[in-house]
Amino acid sequence: MFLNTKDCNHPREVTSASMKKYLFRCILCVLMLIRLYVWLIGYSSPAVSLSDNSEQRNVTILLWHWNAEHARAVSQNMCWERFNIPHCKVMMQDALYMKADVVVFNNLELARGRLKLPMELPRPPGQRWAWMSVQSANNNGKLLGEYGGVFNLTVSYRRDADVIIPYGGFIPRESGDPVDDIPIKKTDLVCWVVSHYKDSFRRSQVYKELSAVIPVKVYGRWSNNLLAPNDLLPTISRCYFYLAFENSIAKDYITEKLWINSYQSGAVPVVLGPPVEQYEAVAPPHSFIHVDEFASVKELGEYLQELAGDAKRYGEYMQWKRDWKVQPSINKEWRVCQICLRYPSFPPHKVYTDLEAWVKAT
Numbered sequence: 032m033f034l035n036t037k038d039c040n041h042p043r044e045v046t047s048a049s050m051k052k053y054l055f056r057c058i059l060c061v062l063m064l065i066r067l068y069v070w071l072i073g074y075s076s077p078a079v080s081l082s083d084n085s086e087q088r089n090v091t092i093l094l095w096h097w098n099a100e101h102a103r104a105v106s107q108n109m110c111w112e113r114f115n116i117p118h119c120k121v122m123m124q125d126a127l128y129m130k131a132d133v134v135v136f137n138n139l140e141l142a143r144g145r146l147k148l149p150m151e152l153p154r155p156p157g158q159r160w161a162w163m164s165v166q167s168a169n170n171n172g173k174l175l176g177e178y179g180g181v182f183n184l185t186v187s188y189r190r191d192a193d194v195i196i197p198y199g200g201f202i203p204r205e206s207g208d209p210v211d212d213i214p215i216k217k218t219d220l221v222c223w224v225v226s227h228y229k230d231s232f233r234r235s236q237v238y239k240e241l242s243a244v245i246p247v248k249v250y251g252r253w254s255n256n257l258l259a260p261n262d263l264l265p266t267i268s269r270c271y272f273y274l275a276f277e278n279s280i281a282k283d284y285i286t287e288k289l290w291i292n293s294y295q296s297g298a299v300p301v302v303l304g305p306p307v308e309q310y311e312a313v314a315p316p317h318s319f320i321h322v323d324e325f326a327s328v329k330e331l332g333e334y335l336q337e338l339a340g341d342a343k344r345y346g347e348y349m350q351w352k353r354d355w356k357v358q359p360s361i362n363k364e365w366r367v368c369q370i371c372l373r374y375p376s377f378p379p380h381k382v383y384t385d386l387e388a389w390v391k392a393t
């Protein structure tokens with residue numbers, strides 16, 4: 032950028048026409064100076080933040096006593112290498128405790144008694160302890176009551192957690208993305224895959240009532256009709272509807288039964304789990320049928336039968352695929368790296384004084 036400051040010097044003898052011209056030029060000068068100033072600021076701020084970034088220290092995440100199965104794919108730079116999340120180091124060595132910004136405790140390990148909280152260790156200033164769980168509230172073990180005042184962060188599928196790690200989500204489809212075909216060869220009306228069956232489960236009740244109205248094909252350990260992992264999706268894809276019944280009913284607990292078994296197979300999910308609004312908050316529009324939307328299971332059965340016989344209305348439950356695509360997020364590394372991603376927005380101070388109450392909230 033060049034500035035001709037000479038133009039701004041007032042001439043000694045001027046006609047009123049040239050006076051106007053000079054005035055105009057001076058205004059231009061001022062405008063250009065303002066632009067130069069803005070440009071300098073604009074230039075310096077990214078430069079400053081660039082150097083900030085390159086000097087920004089890494090956030091160190093320590094996974095406390097994760098078992099080998101959980102830790103298999105963990106490596107120090109995985110968040111950058113796999114998810115493009117910068118400035119994040121993931122460690123598993125206890126010796127780095129004093130350096131860790133976040134220490135992550137996996138509730139499954141705590142609940143099974145395989146891991147104890149290192150309460151005897153002093154906490155370095157600013158270090159946060161994170162409680163991580165992907166289990167539903169009722170499967171979080173009996174120890175929760177002892178964890179008051181211990182944790183600073185929750186890492187959970189719950190939408191009110193500090194770090195939200197849902198089982199899946201959906202994003203807009205980009206123009207180049209392939210659109211999944213809607214499987215048209217449907218041979219079964221309703222399918223269900225179940226391994227744990229107890230009469231007392233609400234889902235068992237619904238299944239019993241439903242199968243009295245319409246045929247329900249059952250797979251899985253309970254019915255002694257096991258599906259090999261590779262057969263799961265192709266089998267479900269031949270069903271008009273899939274019973275995505277959660278094994279436990281808890282706030283925001285919506286699992287791969289919806290995100291993978293249903294959406295990826297191309298069967299319309301019939302869901303039983305948290306209330307319908309919680310599904311609406313996370314699932315693509317008009318993509319599922321909620322059991323609670325019907326006054327009775329019998330009505331639900333009749334509705335499913337009707338839909339299967341009406342290609343147009345059935346197809347409406349697949350319309351979302353034109354605009355959205357579903358992303359199941361099932362891997363543990365992704366979940367850990369979300370902690371780094373959220374790190375800058377953590378509140379400066381937070382303590383879960385009653386973790387049990389938080390977990391059991393409905």
Ligand SMILES: *[C@@H]1O[C@H](CO)[C@@H](O)[C@H](O)[C@H]1NC(C)=O
Pocket residue numbers: 157158159160180181182183379380381382
């Ligand atoms: C984390 O929790 C501990 C224990 O309650 C507390 O002493 C500490 O101040 C908390 N730290 C932050 C950063 O919130």
